[in-house]
Amino acid sequence: MALLQVENLRTHFFTREGAVKAVDGVSFSVEAGKTLGIVGESGCGKSVTALSLMGLIPRPPARIVEGSVTFQGRDLTKLSEGDLEDIRGREMAMIFQDPMTSLNPTLRIRTQITEVLDRHFGYSKDDARKRAVELLEEVRIPRAAERLDDYPHRFSGGMRQRVMIAIAIACNPKLLIADEPTTALDVTVQAEILDLLDDLRRDHEMGMIIITHDMGVIAETADQVAVMYAGQIVEQAQTEELFDRPEHPYTEALLGALPQLEGENVRMGRLRSIPGRPPDLIAPPEGCRFAPRCPHANLSDGCAQRLPELRQIRTGHLVRSRHPASERQAVPV
Amino acid sequence: MTLPANPRDAVATGTAAPDVVAGAGAQAGAPIEQANLWRDAWRRYIQNRGAVVAGAIFVAFVAFCVIWPIITPYDIHNDPVNFSQAYEGPSLKHPLGTDKLGKDLLTKLALGGRISIAIGIGATLTILLIGVVYGSIAGFAGGRLDNIQMRLLDALYGLPYLPFAIIVLAIIGTNNLWTMVIALSIASWFTAARIVRGQIITLKENDYVRAAKAVGARWYRVLTRHLLPNTLGILIIAIFLELPGVILGEAFLSFIGLGISPPDASLGSMAQEGREVYRVHPNVIAIPSIAIAVLVLCANFIADGMRDALDPRTRETKEH
Amino acid sequence: MTAFIIRRLLWTIPVLLLVILLTFVLMRQIEGNPFRRSSRAVSPAVQQNLERKFNLDEPWYVQYALYVKGVFTFDLGPSLVTRDRTVNDIIKEHFPKSLELGLLAFVWAIALGIPMGVIAALRQNSAYDYGLMFFSNVGYAVPSFLVATLLIYYVSLKAGLLPTNGWINWKYKILPSFALGLAPMAYFARLVRGSMLETLQQDYIRTAKAKGLRWRRIVTVHALRNSLIPAVTAVAPLLGFIITGTFVIEVIFSIPGIGRYFITAVSSRDYSVVMGITVLTSFVIVIANMIVDILYGILDPRTRDART
Numbered sequence: 001m002a003l004l005q006v007e008n009l010r011t012h013f014f015t016r017e018g019a020v021k022a023v024d025g026v027s028f029s030v031e032a033g034k035t036l037g038i039v040g041e042s043g044c045g046k047s048v049t050a051l052s053l054m055g056l057i058p059r060p061p062a063r064i065v066e067g068s069v070t071f072q073g074r075d076l077t078k079l080s081e082g083d084l085e086d087i088r089g090r091e092m093a094m095i096f097q098d099p100m101t102s103l104n105p106t107l108r109i110r111t112q113i114t115e116v117l118d119r120h121f122g123y124s125k126d127d128a129r130k131r132a133v134e135l136l137e138e139v140r141i142p143r144a145a146e147r148l149d150d151y152p153h154r155f156s157g158g159m160r161q162r163v164m165i166a167i168a169i170a171c172n173p174k175l176l177i178a179d180e181p182t183t184a185l186d187v188t189v190q191a192e193i194l195d196l197l198d199d200l201r202r203d204h205e206m207g208m209i210i211i212t213h214d215m216g217v218i219a220e221t222a223d224q225v226a227v228m229y230a231g232q233i234v235e236q237a238q239t240e241e242l243f244d245r246p247e248h249p250y251t252e253a254l255l256g257a258l259p260q261l262e263g264e265n266v267r268m269g270r271l272r273s274i275p276g277r278p279p280d281l282i283a284p285p286e287g288c289r290f291a292p293r294c295p296h297a298n299l300s301d302g303c304a305q306r307l308p309e310l311r312q313i314r315t316g317h318l319v320r321s322r323h324p325a326s327e328r329q330a331v332p333v
Numbered sequence: 334m335t336l337p338a339n340p341r342d343a344v345a346t347g348t349a350a351p352d353v354v355a356g357a358g359a360q361a362g363a364p365i366e367q368a369n370l371w372r373d374a375w376r377r378y379i380q381n382r383g384a385v386v387a388g389a390i391f392v393a394f395v396a397f398c399v400i401w402p403i404i405t406p407y408d409i410h411n412d413p414v415n416f417s418q419a420y421e422g423p424s425l426k427h428p429l430g431t432d433k434l435g436k437d438l439l440t441k442l443a444l445g446g447r448i449s450i451a452i453g454i455g456a457t458l459t460i461l462l463i464g465v466v467y468g469s470i471a472g473f474a475g476g477r478l479d480n481i482q483m484r485l486l487d488a489l490y491g492l493p494y495l496p497f498a499i500i501v502l503a504i505i506g507t508n509n510l511w512t513m514v515i516a517l518s519i520a521s522w523f524t525a526a527r528i529v530r531g532q533i534i535t536l537k538e539n540d541y542v543r544a545a546k547a548v549g550a551r552w553y554r555v556l557t558r559h560l561l562p563n564t565l566g567i568l569i570i571a572i573f574l575e576l577p578g579v580i581l582g583e584a585f586l587s588f589i590g591l592g593i594s595p596p597d598a599s600l601g602s603m604a605q606e607g608r609e610v611y612r613v614h615p616n617v618i619a620i621p622s623i624a625i626a627v628l629v630l631c632a633n634f635i636a637d638g639m640r641d642a643l644d645p646r647t648r649e650t651k652e653h
Numbered sequence: 654m655t656a657f658i659i660r661r662l663l664w665t666i667p668v669l670l671l672v673i674l675l676t677f678v679l680m681r682q683i684e685g686n687p688f689r690r691s692s693r694a695v696s697p698a699v700q701q702n703l704e705r706k707f708n709l710d711e712p713w714y715v716q717y718a719l720y721v722k723g724v725f726t727f728d729l730g731p732s733l734v735t736r737d738r739t740v741n742d743i744i745k746e747h748f749p750k751s752l753e754l755g756l757l758a759f760v761w762a763i764a765l766g767i768p769m770g771v772i773a774a775l776r777q778n779s780a781y782d783y784g785l786m787f788f789s790n791v792g793y794a795v796p797s798f799l800v801a802t803l804l805i806y807y808v809s810l811k812a813g814l815l816p817t818n819g820w821i822n823w824k825y826k827i828l829p830s831f832a833l834g835l836a837p838m839a840y841f842a843r844l845v846r847g848s849m850l851e852t853l854q855q856d857y858i859r860t861a862k863a864k865g866l867r868w869r870r871i872v873t874v875h876a877l878r879n880s881l882i883p884a885v886t887a888v889a890p891l892l893g894f895i896i897t898g899t900f901v902i903e904v905i906f907s908i909p910g911i912g913r914y915f916i917t918a919v920s921s922r923d924y925s926v927v928m929g930i931t932v933l934t935s936f937v938i939v940i941a942n943m944i945v946d947i948l949y950g951i952l953d954p955r956t957r958d959a960r961t
Contacts, residue, residue: 056862089865096863101856106878106952115874116864167864487664488671490889490942493934495897496915500679500927503919524890581796585901588798589916604798608905611802612810622799629794 001073002029003207004053004175009067011045011052014060018282022048022062024231027310032174035201035208037222037239039215039254043278045231046211050177053209054094055084072174090120093168097180099160103152109136109163110148116170135166139196158189162196169200176201177209182217194220215254219243227251230278230289233310237317247313247324249294250274288322296323374566377642384638391631394624398446407437409444410596420614430616432606438620441603445621448599450628452513453580457572459518460525460579465568467522468529473537473552473560479530486523494520498582499591508594517582525571532564566643573636577629584625600625661946665939670721672935676928677717740929743914748933750820751910754830754902755895761834762841762891767884769838770845774880775872777850785842792839797898801832801905818907829906833898837891844887848880855879878952885949892941896934 011023023045030036038046051057053069055076069076071092076084088094096102104112113135114128123131129148136144139162152160161181168176178197182190198221201208210221218225218239225242227235227250235248246252253274276293279285287304291297297304301322310320313327378384415435422430429438471482501516502508536542537560545555580600586592587601588608595602600621607617773785808828809817819825852858853876861871900912911930918926 054863056859085865085867087865088863094863096856096860098856102860104857104861104875104879106882107875115866115870119864119866119870164860167860484667485671488668490938492672492675493896493931493938494893495900496927496931496934499916499919500676500931504679577794582897584796585798585897588796588901589904591916604796608798608802612806615802615806618802619799622796622802626791626795626799629796630790633790633794 003032003072004030004209005068005070006049006053007068007070009049009052009069010065011048011057011062012065013062015282020281021231021284022281023052024281024284026067026228026231026233028226028233028236030175030207030209032207033201033205034223035198035210035221037218037225038209038211038228039213039218039225040228041213041278043281044228045281046228047179049228050094050179050209050211053177054088054092055079055081056088056094086120089116089168089173090171091173092175092177093171093173094177094179095161095164095168095181098184099157099164100152100184102164103160105152108149108151109155112163113167113170116167120171131170132166135170136163138169138200139163139166140192141166157185158193161185161189161193165193165196165200169204169206172204173206175207175209177211179211180213181210183212183214190217191220197221227254230284231281232289232320233318234290234320235318236310241314241317245317245325247317247319247326248290248321249296249323249325250290252325253293288320290321294323296328298323374639374642378638381638381641383634384641387631387634387638390627391635394446394627394631395450398443398450401443402440402447405437405440405443407440409436409440412436420610420617422616429620430614432603432617433610438616441598442600442620442624445598445600445603446624446628448510448593448597449580449583449601449625452510452517452583452599453576453628455510455514456517456521456579456583457575459514460522460575461568461571463518463522464525464527464529464571465564468526468531469533469560469564471526472530472533475534475537483530486526489523492520494582495585498586502586502591508592509597510593513583513586513593517579517586521575521578521582525575528567528571529564532567533560536560536563566639570636570639570643573632573639576632580625580628580632657950658947661943665943668939669932669936672939673721673928673932674717676931676935740925743926744911744929744933747909747911747914750908751899751903751912752937753826754820754833754899754908754910755892757826757830758834758837758895758898759892761831762837762895766838766841767845767881769842770847771849771872771877771880773842773846774849774853782846785846789839789843792835793843795836797832797836798901798905800835801829801902804828804832805905818905820906820908820910829902829908832905833895833902836898837895840887840891841884845880845884848883849876852876852880882949882952885945885952888945889942892945893938896938 006029007027009023009026010021013020013022026045026049028036028038038049040046048057048062052064053071053076057064064077067077071087076087079087103109110129110132113132114123114125117123117128117131132148133145136148141147141159141162147155152163155163161184165181176197181197182193185193194217197208197210200206208221210217212218222239225235225237225239226233227242227248229250235242235246235251237247242251243255246255274293279289279292285291285304287302287306288294288297288308291303294303303322308320308322310318313319313324417435419431419433419435421427421435424430427437427439429442432438432441467482467486471479498516498520501519502512505512505515542555542559545559550558583592583599584601584604587599588605590605592602592605593599598606603621604618604625607614607619607621611618769785769789773782776782805817805828808814815828816825820829858871858875861875866875899910900915902908903910903912911933915927915930917923918930
């Protein structure tokens with residue numbers, strides 16, 4: 001049984017202007033010890049998905065209107081807040097994008113780590129302190145014992161993210177969700193953090209979900225990838241498979257937008273961006289949501305009329321498009 | 334929704350269907366378009382019911398104070414004193430009653446309101462003027478000059494406001510509208526200066542300032558063309574934040590007898606007159622005090638409404 | 654930490670000197686000489702003697718220097734008008750009452766204002782929240798003399814619960830301190846509410862929730878501390894308000910404090926009393942500001958290192 005099974009999740013934000021359908025029918029699963037990457041541009045709903053899993057969406061105005069999130073056999077959407085609190089930090093943990101604002105500036109690092117241990121395990125003060133030092137060492141913070149009593153502003157960005165990771169793994173969770181963990185960091189630090197996450201995943205046998213807009217990060221860390229667009233998954237496959245044989249026009253565009261430094265297809269021209277903007281999520285179009293920006297969209301195929309289903313095009317490879325790459329006749333310029 | 338043959342062309346030629354309603358006037362990377370900013374702010378302000386009501390009441394009261402004395406049948410200054418009609422309660426002839434000299438309280442209220450509001454606005458504008466000058470020099474110059482100015486400001490903060498104003502009044506000698514304005518503003522411009530300085534410092538780091546400097550604009554041009562217009566929003570809010578303080582300050586001074594000398598009377602002096610007899614005739618002190626409270630309340634609400642309106646962050650939850 | 658405190662302490666000195674200088678210069682500008690009032694006509698010879706005795710014939714900088722020396726040796730000079738008393742005497746007699754009034758008002762403001770604000774934030778948009786916002790708006794806008802008058806009218810006269818004026822035992826102190834503390838209380842409540850709401854939006858609160866911490870802990874440990882910081886900065890101007898407010902309250906409640914005395918001193922040109930009181934008040938404000946700064950440093954560790 002999968003560690004985490006999400007079925008048809010729908011999270012809507014109820015605002016004055018209408019209901020924003022931020023997550024509109026998302027399904028995926030995560031296995032223990034494996035990493036799922038969720039990739040997409042800003043506003044596609046990937047972060048809201050992650051927050052919905054943890055039950056951390058702001059209750060007004062947001063609400064999970066449909067779907068189930070089955071974690072270790074229990075449906076998290078049906079649990080009480082108290083039960084969810086017991087699971088958060090203990091079985092399921094999350095790290096966020098901006099380590100600068102995600103740590104409380106007025107509390108020492110030590111406190112922010114030990115309070116998790118205290119909450120879930122009732123550690124004594126000394127034991128908690130010792131464990132905290134171990135955790136900092138595990139996330140490779142030099143001179144851990146000395147730095148334990150520092151405040152967050154004494155740490156650099158990369159260090160702070162490591163602290164966040166230490167807090168997250170403190171209780172040995174089964175699932176770690178990382179929401180854009182490297183976006184706010186320097187490129188060199190990014191690689192270190194991703195390596196660290198990968199090592200931790202293996203050592204602790206955690207399932208991991210990495211959310212990012214950076215295909216490079218996906219290539220580095222994910223075993224499986226789900227591509228999201230406008231609140232829905234448009235393609236899902238094993239990472240290598242996705243990179244080798246992308247099917248959805250959006251995925252192709254994302255991969256095509258990557259700057260290439262070497263290889264046979266080095267493009268000498270401009271970076272190719274995807275023209276247009278994502279649709280308004282209050283009143284999403286009835287047809288395929290990517291259609292206005294899709295070079296293969298076709299009136300006669302009903303692209304703008306009916307939303308394509310997410311279907312299996314090969315084993316383990318799902319796509320939501322009427323014109324996946326392998327079914328097209330002509331190759332566009 | 335029509336599908337263009339090639340979406341790239343459509344976008345390039347501007348015929349692509351707009352699918353996201355972008356914030357009015359906000360193109361990525363463009364500088365703030367002033368006209369749209371104000372229109373947006375106005376629209377947001379209107380949505381705030383409290384602020385709109387407060388604004389209406391405020392304007393109505395000011396209008397009353399300005400117009401009523403012109404059309405009133407009573408002439409407070411020249412009508413003969415009429416002790417037999419002193420301290421009457423509300424009636425058709427005198428909707429708010431009369432004071433100890435038999436004068437109509439409604440008219441006195443309007444006149445008092447005129448003075449209080451005039452002092453309030455006068456002092457507020459003066460405060461802002463001093464504050465803008467001091468603050469923009471400090472913020473813009475930075476470095477040593479800023480440091481000195483701020484230390485000076487810290488020291489000035491140590492001056493007790495009321496005693497200071499009292500002493501200034503004593504120096505000037507007379508207590509008329511202008512001297513009150515001066516006394517009150519000299520004692521309270523410090524916060525405004527700080528706010529302006531803070532704002533200038535924040536704005537100074539913006540790229541469009543650097544761009545202006547890179548093009549060779551002189552400092553005063555940068556200051557007046559780029560920085561100050563963008564502090565306008567904060568300044569307007571500051572007006573409605575300082576106004577209550579000044580009105581209350583003037584009320585306090587008048588109440589302890591150091592206000593405007595008769596025959597001119599502000600709301601505070603009216604209250605002071607009613608002080609001795611409040612047990613028997615509470616309306617003499619209550620009416621001007623309530624008027625003061627209403628003015629202050631409205632100013633607070635308006636300030637809040639403006640602050641919300643001019644703050645570019647939207648209230649709807651954003652997902653990233 | 655101690656270096657920080659000492660630095661702050663040292664800053665008070667130039668501030669005080671400046672205050673004394675400013676007051677001194679200002680007082681000199683006031684027309685009129687305490688000894689030349691028509692009701693106390695004195696002959697020129699006596700006039701001269703008096704001036705010499707009180708150093709009024711020395712050049713201004715000498716007077717200033719003498720005065721500064723006096724301040725630091727706690728000798729604020731004699732009262733120029735009531736010639737048998739010194740300024741120190743006057744202060745000793747009247748100031749403690751004003752101080753007590755001010756402190757009590759402050760206690761009211763904090764003890765009631767902060768919890769009100771916190772609860773309003775936690776129960777945002779509830780009836781309680783709206784009620785509180787209404788109260789705080791009104792409480793802040795209504796001039797304290799009206800509040801005082803109303804309180805006296807309803808509580809003292811009609812209900813006979815508390816005395817109307819004087820300052821003898823605790824019963825006398827409730828109404829005036831409450832009247833004085835009402836506006837700061839309302840201000841605090843509003844401020845804390847706003848600050849708390851904003852703090853609860855912060856990312857680190859989300860992190861705290863993600864850790865599974867119980868709501869009570871999140872509020873008291875994570876949110877409260879951070880939301881009180883802006884409240885601390887508001888204390889300084891509020892203190893100024895309270896100090897100036899004592900003037901009016903003392904007049905209404907006939908409290909023999911320093912505020913009432915100040916006003917008469919100004920009009921009778923009693924230089925030394927005026928200066929003494931002003932310097933004293935400044936001193937109180939400066940010390941209060943310093944305490945606020947130190948408190949701020951304790952609450953927000955970031956400022957400790959950032960101080961130049």
